[in-house]
Amino acid sequence: MTQIAAKKNLSEAPDISSFYGRTQELAELQKWLTQERCQLVILHGMGGIGKSALARRLVDKIIHQYDYVIWLSLASAPPFSEIILKLMQFLTHGEQEADDIAPIMRCLHRHRCLIVLDSWEELIEDESENYTKYNNFVEIVAQESHRSSLLLLTRKLTHNIDILKGKLIRFKKLTEITPEAARQIFLAEGMSGTDRQLAELSQRYRNPLMIKVVAQQVKRVFSADISPFIDMSVFVGDAITKFLDEQFQGLAKIEINLIYWLAIRRNSATWNQLSHDSEQFLSDQQLFQTLNNLIARHSFISNNVEDIPTIYILDPVILKYTTERFVHEIFREILHLLNYQNLQGSELLITHSFITQNPQDEELNQEQMRRIVKPIQKMLVAKLGSQQQLKDELTQVISLLQYQGLSPGYAYQNISQLISVCQ
Template identity: 50%
Template sequence: MLSFFRASLSLVPAVLILVLARLLQFLSKGEQEEGNIYQIMQYLRDQKCLIVLDAWEEIMDNQSENYTKYNIFVERLAKEFHKSCLLLLSRRKPNNITTLELEGNFIYSKKLLPLIKEDVKEFLSAEGLFGTDIALEKFLERYNNPWILKRIMQSINNVFNGDISPFLNNGNGEVTIVVDKLTIGFLNQQFKKLSQAEINLIYWVGIRRNTALWNHLVQDSKQFITYQQLFETVENLIGRHSLMSKNTEDISVIYILEPVIVKYSNERFIAENYAQINQIFINGIINGCELFITHAFITAYPNDEELNQEQMRRIVQPIQKMLPANFRSQQELENALKKVLSLLEDKGLSQGYAYQNISHLISAGKQI
């Protein structure tokens, strides 16, 4: 007979000794209240049990002695004989699982992919959402993450009584993508766990609006990270964090973000650029690692007029509209931006992205 034990590491104290105590009580049917991994392994050799540890990323985020002990527990279950099974649920793939897979143990990892259109349709129908075929098709193109879907569906039910069509129409002919506060909070937490290189790569892909080929990423990043670092960062975002994926329908692989992440990362990119440029206005100091130095607002390689127009509308113009808040006139802002150009020349950065970006902001201000 198979028994079942589950612990959510985000809801219960994640200290291993407490989790093991609960597991030992369960396996011994209450006869033992405390013990160690050796005693648990003894029980698992004699009985079949499915052990589920949810929110494993909570353990990974706490690189302490406790985390080391958890890994020892996992590795013993992976390498020693027993009749049971351990299932780890995590938003990110643990490094030791990859190592154990390569060693040929009975270890398997499964990445949950975004829902396919048929699954989303069933999901919507079960929740009482409806819409025209065109509306459903547009909705399916933008939302396929189960967690985000659940949030959006709840909001559509509350506001539109389940009708998708008005939700998608923002009044100017464009299909809107809604990112609510809970989703923003969730994504903020995910981004806190990323390295700056990983965040920068998400921005590079987002700037290209999901049209980034490998050679585009190499070109965009070559002044700031090595080829190997780029390769490892792409692999991490796809394989470990599941924040980026590949579109393989065409001959060449295109690196893409979910539409919700594209919007979130674009707004985050705009806000960070505004803050960094505004700080330079205040103290007159350029550190050299600012986003407007490492990322092109408008990509020049390859020449793509339609993409460049979208980059102007979604990146340059929003930043330009935020900057005048601290100036009495557009001319004052232009003068401040020209001072930034001078600072860039002094630091030998007049040939890079930064000089082009500031020039774009000046040009956009003149068109207002």
């Protein structure tokens, strides 16, 4: 191994054969690291959005400007001592070992080094001494004067990282790619169709990982021809569902509930509407903090600042996934209610209205009926055998609630909506 090769270690970095779009983000990150000499840059965004690919492209462009460059994956949540050992052996060509941060910092003072830590979110579940040591290392790199840079990649921001301040600290949230970049990926994956069809498909799918999942399935089923696929509206298959299930596992219940309220509004939710929908269950302070977390830390929600008032929206794929997830959760809750004749375990049925009460928005109400109420009703009919059986059992639940003096939240209203379509 040559001396130059020994100073560059990208063995844990992803291989990227092609890269599309992200021109502005790439230029901004390059400026922060090479011109402004930022000591800590945090690149964050939801899974599959392309953080590692962008970072690898960035490293390839600027690698010659550093004495040492190393990429370390935290995907297996390794002990901090293991990372320190790797760093020290790399920076000293195997001549020294370290069991604390001080020798590493001396190297960062003497040389111009770039350290990439990928998958920071994997450490978050480990609220232990190990996580504390990692966090302490990041804080010292961010705040102590030296010649080097740390690039941190994460799906979500931890509180300790989020509050770091300083002239040499930058945060970059990575969102969906442009339709043109999405189109280029679809073409690179071998998709064929008219310009209009490709443009429509590229508006629906803007997460690079989801694009590749969809492309692989279209190849298998339609031999890469998107013409029949384009008529299927937004598609959320098993692979995308599994991927989004994993993303949702990192969310708190209050955050998932807020995403459900957003999905019910079909991407037309303002602050006042969300406040009204959740007023029995969330204070405005809780709503504000949860929105902030979902926008800034988890990157699940976007806000359309061009609208006044601001509209909070979900990616089309996440909207469809969330709606289907909500429908299945409600289905399970109603079955439990019919079996046990009590509302215990029916949280969503109580907290979320199937149909939002806004007489001026008939189109939204029709969409809610089509996307939420009727699918729930069809699943219940399939389970119970007939519409009349469902209507009879739901009517008994209404009578029970009235007899017990129970009409918490939206339960009575939601059950009444289901009865109304059992005609």
